[in-house]
Amino acid sequence: MKNNRSALTKLFLAAAPIALVVGIAFSFSPNVSMAKVTTVTSESPLADGGSDYATYCARCHGNDGRGQTAKGRQTHAGDLTKSTVSDTKGVRMITNGSGEMPAFKSSMNAEQIRGVMAYIHGFRR
Ligand code: HEC
Incomplete structure (x- = not known):
């Protein structure tokens, strides 16, 4: 039982950085589409x-x-x-x-x- 829990803890610790990276990527994506909109507007002439x-x-x-x-x-x-x-x-x-x-x-x-x-x-x- 104790072993099982530490395996789960290890899994969590391994997954946390991945979740963090995915989270950061998602939080940046709205900025990327905002940048695109701005570019199109400034190129309209x-x-x-x-x-x-x-x-x-x-x-x-x-x-x-x-x-x-x-x-x-x-x-x-x-x-x-x-x-x-x-x-x-x-x-x-x-x-x-x-x-x-x-x-x-x-x-x-x-x-x-x-x-x-x-x-x-x-x-x-
Ligand atoms: C009916 C065909 C035709 C249409 C439509 C046309 N052109 Fe032309 N264009 C020519 C021809 C033929 C020449 C070469 C004229 C000459 O040497 O006096 C030329 C030459 C040019 C040149 C000079 C190129 C050079 O280095 O000598 C420019 C710039 C140009 N056209 C831009 C345009 C633009 C912009 C439009 C649209 C508003 C346009 N043309 C529409 C046929 C056309």
Whole structure:
């Protein structure tokens, strides 16, 4: 009987650190999801650029920016991942169009165009 109890005590002592670790992990998990929410919120201007990109640009430049869509090949849209165009020139091209690329000043305001320009910068990394 005495032996049995000490075996149980040993089991408890062995289990306690594990329970502690699991407990800590669980108590941290709400913080992790809070951090995710904060990140999404702070990236929302870029996310907006991303949705405008999907709406207006991806049919030629592709979701990955490489311009390998049927329309992108047909118009020679080029590869935005290799683009070196400045923000000023890029914004001007998006606003007023360039060659086979249409103008977007009637579909997006200046802020949206800057957002899309910021978004396509992400392709260059
Ligand atoms: C109808 C197809 C088409 C659509 C839609 C389109 N583009 Fe283009 N894009 C082109 C073509 C073609 C060029 C090359 C134009 C040139 O060389 O004058 C180009 C060039 C560019 C360039 C310059 C790349 C470089 O380095 O020279 C940028 C930046 C760009 N597009 C961004 C966008 C954005 C942002 C959108 C969406 C708002 C968009 N494009 C929509 C066809 C398109």
